[in-house]
Amino acid sequence: MLSLRLYGKGDIRLEETDIPRIAENEIxxxxxxxxxxxxxxxxxxxxxxxxxxxxxxxxxxxxSGEIVGVGRNVRFYKIGMRVGMQPNIGCGLCDRCATGNSHxxxxxxxxxxxIDGAFAEYVRVPGDGVAHGNLTVLPEGISDEEASLCEPLxxxxxxxxxxxxxxxxxxxxxxxxxxxxMHAKLxxxxxxxxxxxDISKERLDVCKGIxxxxxxxxxxxxxxxxxEQTGGRGxxxxxxxxxxxxxxxxxxxxxxxxGRINFFGGVPEEMQPVAIDTNLVHYRELYLTxxxxxSIIQFxxxxxxxADDLIGLEDLITHKxxxxxxxxxxxxxxxxxxxxxxxxx
Numbered sequence: 001m002l003s004l005r006l007y008g009k010g011d012i013r014l015e016e017t018d019i020p021r022i023a024e025n026e027i028x029x030x031x032x033x034x035x036x037x038x039x040x041x042x043x044x045x046x047x048x049x050x051x052x053x054x055x056x057x058x059x060x061x062x063x064s065g066e067i068v069g070v071g072r073n074v075r076f077y078k079i080g081m082r083v084g085m086q087p088n089i090g091c092g093l094c095d096r097c098a099t100g101n102s103h104x105x106x107x108x109x110x111x112x113x114x115i116d117g118a119f120a121e122y123v124r125v126p127g128d129g130v131a132h133g134n135l136t137v138l139p140e141g142i143s144d145e146e147a148s149l150c151e152p153l154x155x156x157x158x159x160x161x162x163x164x165x166x167x168x169x170x171x172x173x174x175x176x177x178x179x180x181x182m183h184a185k186l187x188x189x190x191x192x193x194x195x196x197x198d199i200s201k202e203r204l205d206v207c208k209g210i211x212x213x214x215x216x217x218x219x220x221x222x223x224x225x226x227x228e229q230t231g232g233r234g235x236x237x238x239x240x241x242x243x244x245x246x247x248x249x250x251x252x253x254x255x256x257x258x259g260r261i262n263f264f265g266g267v268p269e270e271m272q273p274v275a276i277d278t279n280l281v282h283y284r285e286l287y288l289t290x291x292x293x294x295s296i297i298q299f300x301x302x303x304x305x306x307a308d309d310l311i312g313l314e315d316l317i318t319h320k321x322x323x324x325x326x327x328x329x330x331x332x333x334x335x336x337x338x339x340x341x342x343x344x345x
Contacts (some may be wrong), residue, residue: 005017
């Protein structure tokens with residue numbers, strides 16, 4: 001089979017590898033669609049600890065596929081099932097796993113992060129991923145391409161759930177990338193009035209084209225724009241869907257009393273600490289929340305939202321490729337051309 005493997009900083013290679021053999025408690029998936037994430041691009045650009053010439057890693061953690069092999073001890077899953085995958089496999093024993101938060105497990109494994117991922121024609125699912133429920137059978141009403149985007153949607157859904165959105169509330173998403181667009185779609189689904197800000201007018205225009213319900217702003221007068229749109233009251237919800245310290249620091253001053261902020265985009269360590277005016281948090285009774293990755297049940301909910309036509313993802317896919325065009329796909333994703341880049345198998 002063909003696999004896209006990372007060998008080090010700036011070094012990804014499309015090469016022929018053996019189709020994985022599965023053990024009695026494992027599953028083999030034939031990949032149907034795999035989307036490029038910002039994490040994939042960062043890993044390619046910066047390299048990954050312990051990944052080198054002698055120990056390459058197949059990238060890719062946003063994917064869907066069809067089961068083509070089932071170990072003899074696997075009871076539920078059958079050959080021919082279409083499936084999506086929550087890629088973070090917890091240990092199954094710690095307190096976080098026991099409460100359904102295996103994505104926060106200290107010893108978690110993840111496809112394309114520390115085990116071979118889905119930029120390959122076939123993917124082996126370890127037994128613990130099968131036993132813990134990481135695989136979700138795809139219902140009617142969701143395409144393979146949309147299913148490959150349910151992992152990032154589930155991450156956005158994780159942050160969305162911490163904001164307790166009510167109809168009619170005023171919300172701002174900073175960051176007009178695919179994650180920002182997913183946040184905007186979730187907020188709109190819940191009845192919020194959605195604004196979006198980004199330094200790229202081109203990306204804002206793309207988002208406006210697929211989401212005419214958003215109000216966009218590009219410029220240096222964001223505070224005045226928010227005041228005008230909220231009647232001077234400030235935002236009820238703000239999502240920092242970008243890894244920019246100045247954005248995180250600026251959000252509290254834009255908030256209404258009792259406002260909720262979700263820091264979705266992690267800030268690189270070298271840019272920490274981020275200065276937050278805690279008096280604003282105190283006197284306006286703000287809620288500052290963070291979210292990372294997603295749980296299995298959040299992934300399943302994301303699949304349901306798409307299958308039930310409450311959230312559409314097809315319009316976020318601006319580029320499609322074959323696996324032999326992976327280098328072009330990564331280059332385009334790095335340059336932030338369009339929104340989502342998906343490899344079709």
